[in-house]
Amino acid sequence: MLRRLPILLLLLATFAxxxxxxxxxxxxxxxxxxxxxxxxxxxxxxxxxxxxxxKPLILTSVKSPDFGTVEMHESxxxxxxxxxxQVGEVGIPALGSVEFKPGGYHVMLMQPKKNLFAxxxxxxxxxxxxxxxxxxxxxxRRDPPQR
Amino acid sequence: xKSKTLLAYAGLCILAIAGGLLAGYLTFHPRHPRPVTAxxxxxxxxxxxxxxxxxxxxxxxxxxxxxxxxxxxxxGYTHCPDACPTTLxxxxxxxxxxxxxxxxxxxxxxxxSVDPQRDDLALLRNYALYFNPAFIGATGSxxxxxxxxxxxxxxxxxxxxxxxGDYGVNHSTFVVLxxxxxxxxxxxxxxxxxxxxxxxxxxxxxYYGENT
Numbered sequence: 176m177l178r179r180l181p182i183l184l185l186l187l188a189t190f191a192x193x194x195x196x197x198x199x200x201x202x203x204x205x206x207x208x209x210x211x212x213x214x215x216x217x218x219x220x221x222x223x224x225x226x227x228x229x230k231p232l233i234l235t236s237v238k239s240p241d242f243g244t245v246e247m248h249e250s251x252x253x254x255x256x257x258x259x260x261q262v263g264e265v266g267i268p269a270l271g272s273v274e275f276k277p278g279g280y281h282v283m284l285m286q287p288k289k290n291l292f293a294x295x296x297x298x299x300x301x302x303x304x305x306x307x308x309x310x311x312x313x314x315x316r317r318d319p320p321q322r
Numbered sequence: 323x324k325s326k327t328l329l330a331y332a333g334l335c336i337l338a339i340a341g342g343l344l345a346g347y348l349t350f351h352p353r354h355p356r357p358v359t360a361x362x363x364x365x366x367x368x369x370x371x372x373x374x375x376x377x378x379x380x381x382x383x384x385x386x387x388x389x390x391x392x393x394x395x396x397x398g399y400t401h402c403p404d405a406c407p408t409t410l411x412x413x414x415x416x417x418x419x420x421x422x423x424x425x426x427x428x429x430x431x432x433x434x435s436v437d438p439q440r441d442d443l444a445l446l447r448n449y450a451l452y453f454n455p456a457f458i459g460a461t462g463s464x465x466x467x468x469x470x471x472x473x474x475x476x477x478x479x480x481x482x483x484x485x486x487g488d489y490g491v492n493h494s495t496f497v498v499l500x501x502x503x504x505x506x507x508x509x510x511x512x513x514x515x516x517x518x519x520x521x522x523x524x525x526x527x528x529y530y531g532e533n534t
Contacts, residue, residue: 187379209403209407211403212400212407212448212449212452212453213448213452214400214445214448214449215400215401215403215449215451217401217403217407218404219404219407224427244486248404250404252495252512255477255495255496255511256444256477256492256493256494256495257357257405257492257494257495257496258481258492259404259481259492260488277404277405278404278405278408278512278513281404283403284403285488291323317411318411
């Protein structure tokens with residue numbers, strides 16, 4: 176039984192945080208990555224982050240061992256034209272939240288190290304201005320999760 | 323007994339007045355009310371210009387390709403991780419809403435890449451098929467693209483490339499509805515809602531069927 180414990184823990188670690196992750200000061204939910212259509216090597220990741228502290232926090236970076244480059248971007252719509260700009264950081268108000276969602280903030284995941292398909296899990300590490308980090312597992316999906 | 327008869331007469335009168343009003347309304351306002359909720363319906367259908375692109379069905383994609391059936395045109399690029407997949411997946415869901423509609427009334431969906439430098443037809447074919455087996459990809463030179471996009475009010479421009487050669491493309495986000503006479507009749511602007519789009523599409527079809 177004890178022999179199997181590491182496997183059990185690994186399984187727990189793999190599946191539990193995908194839906195809901197607890198960090199010391201932040202909580203992430205609605206995490207998902209849009210599966211890339213064939214021939215495309217840029218994926219977009221989405222999540223919501225809740226600041227559980229009474230001080231404003233800044234999301235300073237997102238990293239993933241599965242991608243060469245990860246950047247935070249924002250889709251901007253001006254006069255019916257969509258453009259994207261890279262953002263260095265995203266503020267989360269005290270006891271507030273920020274949503275990364277289609278048509279707004281998203282994580283650009285570039286240079287994937289392997290092919291990713293719906294059902295795969297990608298680990299993301301979010302770093303914050305207070306020095307804390309939040310590790311989350313993002314499921315790859317074809318369509319947004321139902322809310 | 324008497325009051326019941328009176329009530330019945332009153333009821334009949336109200337019905338007659340309502341019917342008269344409705345008949346009058348339909349007679350004098352045949353083109354009203356505007357049938358749509360989510361779409362922007364053009365006051366007058368605008369004929370598309372001549373243009374020459376290539377499509378993933380292996381043919382020249384021209385104005386003539388749009389004759390004889392309804393079409394939805396969306397302009398984007400495959401290296402677009404956010405807006406384009408979102409729109410194409412919503413267009414697929416809209417097609418799902420229209421599954422009980424006769425095939426002749428279904429719109430053909432065209433994904434037109436405004437990034438010909440990176441998007442060739444082979445890539446576009448797989449890309450379009452991924453969202454829906456009936457979707458058609460198309461592209462052409464920047465100059466040929468502009469012949470179609472400029473009159474439609476569709477914009478596109480390129481951001482400077484980063485050190486890895488990657489660049490973003492700024493592009494219009496609306497979807498253009500084209501009638502079987504190759505005329506622009508309506509626009510759908512995001513956020514697209516597949517159910518409302520499908521309902522509006524059918525309303526516009528009916529409206530054009532009755533008023534042309």
